Amino acid sequence: MEKPKRHYIIKTLYHMKERCYNKDVKGFENWGGRGITICDEWLNNSEAFVSWALANGYQRGLTIDRIDNDGNYCPENCQWVTIKENNQHRRSTRFFAINGETKNLQQWCDIYGLPRSMVEKRLSLGWDIEKALNTPKKKRDTESLVGKKFGRLTVVRFVGVGSGRKSRFECVCDCGNTVVVDRQKLLSGHTKSCGCIRQEKCAKISAFKRD
Numbered sequence: 347m348e349k350p351k352r353h354y355i356i357k358t359l360y361h362m363k364e365r366c367y368n369k370d371v372k373g374f375e376n377w378g379g380r381g382i383t384i385c386d387e388w389l390n391n392s393e394a395f396v397s398w399a400l401a402n403g404y405q406r407g408l409t410i411d412r413i414d415n416d417g418n419y420c421p422e423n424c425q426w427v428t429i430k431e432n433n434q435h436r437r438s439t440r441f442f443a444i445n446g447e448t449k450n451l452q453q454w455c456d457i458y459g460l461p462r463s464m465v466e467k468r469l470s471l472g473w474d475i476e477k478a479l480n481t482p483k484k485k486r487d488t489e490s491l492v493g494k495k496f497g498r499l500t501v502v503r504f505v506g507v508g509s510g511r512k513s514r515f516e517c518v519c520d521c522g523n524t525v526v527v528d529r530q531k532l533l534s535g536h537t538k539s540c541g542c543i544r545q546e547k548c549a550k551i552s553a554f555k556r557d
């Protein structure tokens with residue numbers, strides 16, 4: 347037998363309380379830490395919340411939504427929304443529920459302080475929304491290549507970010523020249539010298555032709 351609606355409404359209230367008042371809960375800084383609170387009526391009397399929910403269209407599968415994202419959990423600022431309907435009505439906007447709260451992707455990205463393009467890329471790779479939002483931005487690797495050798499090139503130092511946000515490294519070639527090379531070109535084996543390997547090959551070919 348299916349559990350009564352009341353069970354799910356109480357569960358939603360429990361998660362609201364956790365988000366707003368339990369510092370140990372993941373994501374607390376996005377709710378309680380931002381000053382979001384629950385009105386006294388709901389906080390002190392779960393039945394008041396249940397009554398409000400049932401009187402305001404609660405159905406299984408709906409999630410609570412704060413109309414004003416900076417406002418509190420209280421009857422004036424809350425509504426029940428479906429993820430599915432929202433997605434059908436507004437195709438360009440994707441909605442996600444986390445701990446029973448629904449927001450669009452942009453709102454979640456703002457709350458978690460991550461660029462939307464990065465989160466969208468993660469989702470397209472099959473990450474679930476919570477992992478996509480809770481995994482911090484990868485720090486640019488400027489250290490691990492230093493001192494390593496790729497062909498004739500020894501990496502000296504990170505010099506900065508080039509076009510396409512590529513990491514660029516200064517390298518010293520065995521022949522003594524210094525060149526700046528993209529990280530990816532070093533790792534893929536595309537660039538193995540300052541250009542002297544190619545010059546030597548050309549010289550060999552022209553010497554061969556002369557013979």
Ligand SMILES: [Zn+2]
Pocket residue numbers: 498519520521522523539540541542543
């Ligand atoms: Zn060289």
